[in-house]
């Protein structure tokens with residue numbers, strides 16, 4: 145019961161906050177994209193034959209070519225008490241993987257569709273306790289053939305080379321980060337931008 149009351153009052157606070165922000169927002173030309181309102185909706189339908197994954201959300205496809213993604217917790221601490229994470233075979237903390245992002249504007253997204261973004265990217269696990277979850281979180285750094293940072297626009301977000309793939313695991317509502325980044329984005333221009341997407345990692349569907 146206690147939890148429910150806390151939940152309800154938290155929701156009330158949020159609604160108030162949102163209402164206030166929306167009001168301020170009409171005077172704010174730097175409004176952020178609210179994907180859940182303006183992007184393709186789940187009931188938009190699709191003309192595909194249903195033979196492969198079909199989603200209204202952008203699709204991120206990562207191919208490591210069989211390499212292990214570094215950054216697993218080894219459960220060994222270094223002499224300063226910091227956790228030691230696994231590294232790639234060549235000793236780097238990242239591996240290079242191929243990434244493609246399917247983000248059709250007028251149709252649902254399918255793994256075999258033409259990608260809006262295709263690049264090499266460095267990748268490793270990110271987070272702290274989340275490194276123990278079944279659903280990994282990943283840090284990406286887009287690079288060119290020379291290993292230099294490559295800034296690319298992703299899902300309508302301005303061009304950057306560094307991206308985080310945050311897979312909600314403990315947050316069963318799946319909206320916490322999305323909501324807070326969007327709310328803080330209306331207060332502070334430098335708050336990270338955020339989009340929902342689905343992930344396929346080495347041929348395996350990994351969810352939202």
Ligand SMILES: [Zn+2]
Pocket residue numbers: 190191192193194197198199252253254
């Ligand atoms: Zn489809």
Ligand SMILES: [Zn+2]
Pocket residue numbers: 217219276
């Ligand atoms: Zn551990």
